[in-house]
Every structure is written in structure tokens, then in C-alpha cells.
Amino acid sequence: RGRGGGVARKGACGSGGMEAAELRVGFVGAGRMASGLARGLLRAGKVPASSILASAPSDKNLDTWRESGCRTTHCNLEVLQESTLVFLATKPHVLPGVLQEIRPAVGPHHIVVSLAAGVTLQTLQRLLPAGTKVLRLMPNLPCVVQAGAMVFARGSGAGDGEATLLKNLLSSCGLCEEVPESYINIHTGLSGSGVAYVYLFAEALAEGAVKMGMPGGLASRIAAQTLLGAAKMMLETGEHPAKLRGDVCTPGGTTIHALHQLEKGALRATVMNAVEAATNRACDVAED
Amino acid sequence: AGVLAAHKITASSPDTDLPTVSGLRKIGVNFTVSNKDTVKNSDVLFLAVKPPIIPFILEEVGPDIEPRHIVVSCAAGVTINSIEKKLSTFCPTPKVIRCMTNTPVIVREGATVYATGTHADVEDGKLLEQLMASVGFCTEVEEDLIDAVTGLSGSGPAYAFTALDALADGGVKMGLPRRLAVRLGAQALLGAAKMLLESEQHPGQLKDNVCSPGGATIHALHFLESGGFRSLLINAVEASCIRTRELQYLADQEKISPAAIKKTLLDKVKLESPSLSLASASKVSLFTNKSHSSKKN
Numbered sequence: 001r002g003r004g005g006g007v008a009r010k011g012a013c014g015s016g017g018m019e020a021a022e023l024r025v026g027f028v029g030a031g032r033m034a035s036g037l038a039r040g041l042l043r044a045g046k047v048p049a050s051s052i053l054a055s056a057p058s059d060k061n062l063d064t065w066r067e068s069g070c071r072t073t074h075c076n077l078e079v080l081q082e083s084t085l086v087f088l089a090t091k092p093h094v095l096p097g098v099l100q101e102i103r104p105a106v107g108p109h110h111i112v113v114s115l116a117a118g119v120t121l122q123t124l125q126r127l128l129p130a131g132t133k134v135l136r137l138m139p140n141l142p143c144v145v146q147a148g149a150m151v152f153a154r155g156s157g158a159g160d161g162e163a164t165l166l167k168n169l170l171s172s173c174g175l176c177e178e179v180p181e182s183y184i185n186i187h188t189g190l191s192g193s194g195v196a197y198v199y200l201f202a203e204a205l206a207e208g209a210v211k212m213g214m215p216g217g218l219a220s221r222i223a224a225q226t227l228l229g230a231a232k233m234m235l236e237t238g239e240h241p242a243k244l245r246g247d248v249c250t251p252g253g254t255t256i257h258a259l260h261q262l263e264k265g266a267l268r269a270t271v272m273n274a275v276e277a278a279t280n281r282a283c284d285v286a287e288d
Numbered sequence: 289a290g291v292l293a294a295h296k297i298t299a300s301s302p303d304t305d306l307p308t309v310s311g312l313r314k315i316g317v318n319f320t321v322s323n324k325d326t327v328k329n330s331d332v333l334f335l336a337v338k339p340p341i342i343p344f345i346l347e348e349v350g351p352d353i354e355p356r357h358i359v360v361s362c363a364a365g366v367t368i369n370s371i372e373k374k375l376s377t378f379c380p381t382p383k384v385i386r387c388m389t390n391t392p393v394i395v396r397e398g399a400t401v402y403a404t405g406t407h408a409d410v411e412d413g414k415l416l417e418q419l420m421a422s423v424g425f426c427t428e429v430e431e432d433l434i435d436a437v438t439g440l441s442g443s444g445p446a447y448a449f450t451a452l453d454a455l456a457d458g459g460v461k462m463g464l465p466r467r468l469a470v471r472l473g474a475q476a477l478l479g480a481a482k483m484l485l486e487s488e489q490h491p492g493q494l495k496d497n498v499c500s501p502g503g504a505t506i507h508a509l510h511f512l513e514s515g516g517f518r519s520l521l522i523n524a525v526e527a528s529c530i531r532t533r534e535l536q537y538l539a540d541q542e543k544i545s546p547a548a549i550k551k552t553l554l555d556k557v558k559l560e561s562p563s564l565s566l567a568s569a570s571k572v573s574l575f576t577n578k579s580h581s582s583k584k585n
Contacts, residue, residue, distance in 0.1 A: 242492025260526075263519035272510050 023047060023169070026083030028076050028098060030056035030065055033115055034089035036144040037173060042068060043146055044172030055079045080105035085165075087137075088114040092285070095119055099127040106132055111162050113137050113152070117188065118286035121155040121181055133158040135166060138184045139173070140191050148174030149191040153181040185286065189279030197274055202227055289396055289422035300326040327352040332360060332415070339363040339539055343374060350378035358383045358412050360402075364438050365536030368405040368431055381407040385416055388434050389424075390441050398424030399441035403431035435536070439529030447524055448477060 025047050027034045034054065041047045049069030055076050056062050062072040073079065079086060080102050090098050095116045106112065106129055113135045114124050124134045134155035142148045150170055154163055163178055170176040179187070202223045209219035234241055249256045294316030300323045301309060313319050320326060327333060327349045337345055342363050353359065353375060359382060361371055368386045375382035384405030392398050400420040404413045413428055420426035429437065452473045459469030484491055499506040512518075 240490050240493045240496070243490040246490070260519065260522050263522060264516065266514060266516045266519070268518070269510060269513035269516075272513060 022051075023085055023165075024051050024053070024083045026079035026086045027052070027054040027089055028079050028086060028102065029089035029091070029094075029115075030054040030061040030072070031089060031091075032141070033139065034087060035061070035064060036141055036148075037087065037089075037115075037139060037170075038065070038070065039068070040143040040146050040148065040173030041169065042070075046169055046172045053079055053082050076102050077105050080110065084109060085111045085113065085169075088112065088116060090116065092116040092118050096123075096127060099124070103128060108132075111135070111158070111165070113166065115139065117192075118282060120286060121153060125155050125157070131157045133162050135162060136181065136184060137166070137170075138187050138192060139170075141195050143170075143173040146173050148176075149187075150174060150176045151179045151183060151187045152176070153179055153184060185279050185282035186275075188282040189275040189277070193278040194275070197271065198227060291419060291422040298326045298329045323349055324352055327357070331356055332358045332419070335359065335361045335363060337363065339366050339535060342366050342371070342539070346371060346374040350375055353379045353382060355379070355381070355383075358385060358408065358415070360385045360387055360416060362387050362389060364388065364442065365435070365532045365539055367536060367540070368403060370540060372405055372407075383408040383412055385413060386431060386434060387416065387420070388437050388442055389420065391445050393420075393423040396423045398426075399437075399444070400424060400426040401429045401434060401437045402426070403429055403434060435529045435532040436525075438532045439525040439527070442532075443524070443528040447521065452477065 025038075025041070027038060038052055038054070041052070042049055050071065052065075052070040053073060054062065054065045054070055055073045055078065057074065065072050076098060088095060088098070095114070096119075108131065111133045112124070112128065115137050117138070119136075121134060121136050124136070125132065128134060132155075135152050135158050136155070137150060137152040139148050139150040143150065148170075150173065152163075152166055152170075167176050167178065202220070205223040205226070206216060206219035209222070210216050214222075230244075233239075233244060237244070245259070249259065295318065298318040298320060299309075299312050300320045302321055303309075304319075304321065309319060318329070323345065333349075333353075335342060335345060342361065359371065359375070361368075361384065366386070368384050371384045371386075372382055375384070382405075385402050385408050386405070387400060387402040389398050389400040393400070398420070400423075402413065402416055402420070404410075417426050417428065452470065455473035455476075456466060456469040459473065460466055464472070480494075484494060487494060489497075495509070499509065
């Protein structure tokens with residue numbers, strides 16, 4: 001078992017031998033998604049701040065990283081040289097250029113995880129040295145508070161060890177599942193963008209309450225807690241949401257009256273439309 | 289269903305030209321034009337006339353109601369209270385049961401609920417339940433739920449027929465011959481209903497079980513949702529229930545417009561007795577030992 005104190009082992013065949021605590025994690029790109037992931041990892045105590053190195057062209061994004069105790073640089077190559085597990089978190093259109101830049105420093109010991117929406121494993125593998133362990137990750141924003149939903153797909157060079165390592169590491173940020181690459185765009189539509197749908201719903205709930213006379217701040221907090229509680233029940237009981245919905249509906253009561261309103265507004269179809277639109281857009285963007 | 293021999297059933301109607309009359313005769317039911325005869329020959333009396341006619345019927349047969357009679361009203365929107373009130377002028381403790389059934393009793397897949405009146409014993413309810421259970425599902429409910437039951441399972445078959453007609457159209461549009469389309473549509477609904485009745489699972493779960501990711505069914509369901517399918521069904525049940533209550537209210541006012549009663553019928557009826565007569569009734573042989581000791585559960 002590799003207890004080399006974080007020294008990168010050449011030719012490591014990824015039997016999951018490297019402990020997360022010794023892992024040196026790098027982020028190329030330090031924007032919202034990257035810092036969300038990093039913050040999640042830190043809060044979960046999986047990786048010490050000193051083991052995290054992030055690069056960005058300007059200091060704008062890097063201040064918060066430094067405040068957390070992470071190391072920062074303006075040099076992408078340095079991230080590759082110092083880290084084993086490297087997250088590519090640049091904007092998608094910038095990524096190809098960055099890959100060209102870092103390619104010389106990428107070795108067989110690296111585990112490269114791309115967060116870039118729409119950039120396929122095929123593209124990544126084409127722009128990196130043959131056999132590089134590449135994986136593609138689609139997280140969502142609540143990784144920041146360790147309640148994220150993430151899916152990842154592995155490239156041809158990545159084995160069970162890398163998948164297990166990534167899954168173990170990221171489980172500290174929420175739900176993390178391996179999927180076929182074709183599900184990634186769907187995940188975007190469902191959960192990546194999905195977080196925004198929930199905010200919209202929460203806002204509307206609160207607004208309804210305000211209309212009925214409740215102060216906005218309180219309404220907002222209660223709306224959020226309601227969503228949290230309902231989601232928690234779904235996750236913990238494993239029961240079908242239709243059944244859980246039925247459990248709340250007393251005959252002739254308030255809930256069923258309200259649900260009728262939602263059905264009249266074809267809420268279900270609208271939500272399906274939203275997921276479909278976001279997924280299709282993700283596919284379109286990928287093709288560009 | 290074999291629970292009753294045909295000769296134990298008596299039915300009456302002033303209009304003998306109805307196709308249903310010849311149908312009943314063919315199966316061996318005793319037919320008469322006299323409601324009084326029907327009442328005299330029965331123990332369990334089903335009042336199967338249209339709701340506005342009920343008060344007239346009760347006036348007519350009231351004098352012949354005896355303590356043994358169980359009066360079962362199937363009239364939508366007619367309350368137990370209104371029947372008991374009308375009968376109490378003739379009989380101090382009339383046994384009244386109100387029931388709501390639906391047309392598939394014909395194929396022994398009916399959905400029936402009943403509520404017992406003030407003077408009906410537990411055994412009286414159980415007797416009715418035994419009878420109706422032979423033609424489908426039957427359970428006792430509180431009377432205030434009967435309007436909702438009307439909206440759901442009373443009218444329900446009509447919703448299903450409408451759906452089946454449309455499903456068949458869909459099949460025909462996509463190339464199926466009509467007969468086959470109707471047959472397959474009906475079987476699909478029958479099968480789905482059966483699965484649900486025999487399963488512990490929520491219909492939502494059963495639906496999910498049919499929807500493979502990205503497949504045909506989920507695409508179709510999206511169309512249903514976009515059209516507000518669910519809310520249409522909720523609206524329908526609600527409308528039927530509300531209308532039932534309206535009719536009940538109108539009946540309670542006893543504002544029965546003569547137009548509600550076919551003119552020919554009204555004339556014919558006025559010829560006979562002071563009050564109208566149009567009761568279909570059945571006689572039931574008590575095949576259980578009807579003891580009057582009440583078993584308190």
C-alpha cells in the first residue's frame with residue numbers, strides 16, 4: 001500500500017492503495033465549481049488544505065482558496081507537477097488550449113478528472129497522452145455544503161482503482177455515482193441545472209406564503225426546510241414519491257386541494273420539459 | 289352469480305315496452321306492473337327509479353312497507369334521511385339502506401358502497417353486502433362519502449369508455465383495424481386494473497415499472513402530462529360529485545320539475561293511484577339465518 005507520504009508513484013496501477021489523506025489534489029481553474037468541490041472536500045476533512053493546489057490566470061478567484069489554507073499558483077504546469085489527482089475546472093471553450101499546455105507534464109501516475117461540460121472523454125483522451133487515466137465528472141453546486149449530486153464516467157485508461165478512489169473521495173461531498181458517459185448530459189438537465197429549478201420553486205412557495213400574510217424571510221426559511229425535509233424523507237425511506245405524496249393527503253384536505261392546482265397548471269409536464277431542454281442544450285453545446 | 293334464483297326476484301314498471309323488461313322476463317324474473325305486488329312479494333326492496341321519482345314511489349308503497357322490509361335506494365343524491373322521513377308517516381322504524389353501485393355489476397365487476405339508515409341492523413347491511421359482493425366489490429361507508437363515490441366509481445365507467453374510445457382511435461390512426469384496437473385497449477385497461485388491485489405497489493411505481501429510460505412509454509406519458517391528463521380526471525370526479533350534491537339539494541327542496549318526469553309516464557301514473565308508481569323491486573330469500581340477536585363487534 002502506497003504510504004509514500006504523497007510522493008507520486010510512477011506506474012501506480014491504481015489498486016486504490018493511495019489513501020485520500022496522502023493524496024495531492026490539484027485544480028486547474030479555480031472558479032465556482034472547483035471551489036465548491038474543494039470546499040466540500042475540506043469540510044469533510046478528506047484532504048488537508050495544504051494538499052490542495054489551485055491555478056488560475058488571475059488572483060481574483062484565488063483569494064478565497066488561500067483563505068482556506070490551500071496553495072495557489074498562476075502556473076497550470078505546476079499543478080500537474082505537484083499533484084496526482086488533477087481536476088480540470090476551466091470553462092469548456094478554454095480547455096483544449098489548457099490541455100495542449102499541460103500535456104507535456106501529464107504522466108501515467110496522474111488521474112485527470114474533467115469537470116468541463118460538453119467536453120467528451122474522446123476529446124480529452126485525444127488531447128492528452130495515450131493511456132492517461134481520464135475521468136469525466138459532472139457535479140452540482142451543493143457539493144459546497146456536502147449535499148451534492150455527482151456522476152462520473154471513466155475513460156479507457158481509467159480502471160476500477162481510479163473509479164473507487166474518486167467515488168470514495170467525492171462521497172464526502174454528497175451522492176457520487178459512476179455512470180455511462182451518455183448519462184452525463186441527462187444529469188446536467190436533472191441535477192446540474194436542477195438546483196435552479198428548486199430555487200425557483202422555493203421562491204414561488206415563499207411568495208405564496210407572503211401573499212397569504214407571512215413575512216418573506218420566514219417564508220423563505222420555511223420553504224427551504226420543507227424542501228430539505230421532503231428530500232430527506234425520500235432518501236431515507238426509499239419510498240416512491242407518489243406514495244409519500246399520498247401519505248400527506250388527507251381526504252378532502254388542504255393538500256389535495258393544492259395538488260389539484262399544481263396538476264391544473266401541468267407542473268409535471270413543465271418540469272419534464274425543463275429537464276429535456278437542459279439535457280438537449282448540454283448535448284448541443286457538446287457538439288460545438 | 290348464482291346467489292338468487294330468478295323466481296325469487298320480482299320487478300315492476302308501468303312501462304312494459306322497455307327493452308330491459310323483456311330482458312328481465314327472459315331470465316325468469318317475475319314481472320308485474322304493480323309496485324304494490326312487488327313490495328308484497330319482497331323482503332329486500334331495491335328502489336331503482338330516477339331520483340326525482342323516489343318521493344312519489346315512497347308515497348305509493350309506503351302503506352305496504354312492513355317491519356321485515358329492507359328498503360335499498362340506489363338513487364343518486366337521495367339521502368337516507370329523506371327516505372326515512374317519507375316512510376315514517378307509514379311505518380315507525382323503516383329499515384333503509386342507501387347504496388351506490390355502477391354499471392359493471394352486469395359483468396360482476398361492479399363497485400358498490402352502502403350506508404345503513406337509523407333502523408337498519410348490522411345484519412341488514414351484511415345481507416346487502418353479501419348480495420352486492422356477488423357482483424363485484426362491495427363495502428360499507430359513511431353516507432357523506434357517497435357523493436364522492438358517485439363521482440369516482442359511479443361515473444367512472446364513462447370515463448373509461450371515453451378513454452377506450454380515444455385509445456382505439458389512436459390505434460386506428462397508427463394502422464390498427466378498429467375491432468382489434470378496441471379489444472386491445474380494453475384488455476390493456478383491464479390488465480392494468482387487475483395488476484393494481486393485486487399489487488401492494490403504488491400506481492406511480494407500477495407506472496415507473498413500464499417506463500424504460502428514453503423509451504416509448506415515457507414519451508407518451510409526457511404528452512399526457514402536457515395535456516393535463518391528471519387534472520382532467522380530478523376535475524371530472526369533482527364535477528360529478530358536485531353535481532350529485534346539487535341534485536340532492538334540488539330533490540330535498542322537492543322542486544321536481546314535471547319535465548324531469550317523462551310526460552307519458554306522468555299521465556299513465558296519474559291514472560293509477562294517488563301517487564306515482566315506478567318501483568323496480570327484488571325479493572330475496574333469506575338464505576342466512578336472520579337472528580335478531582345483535583352481535584356487537
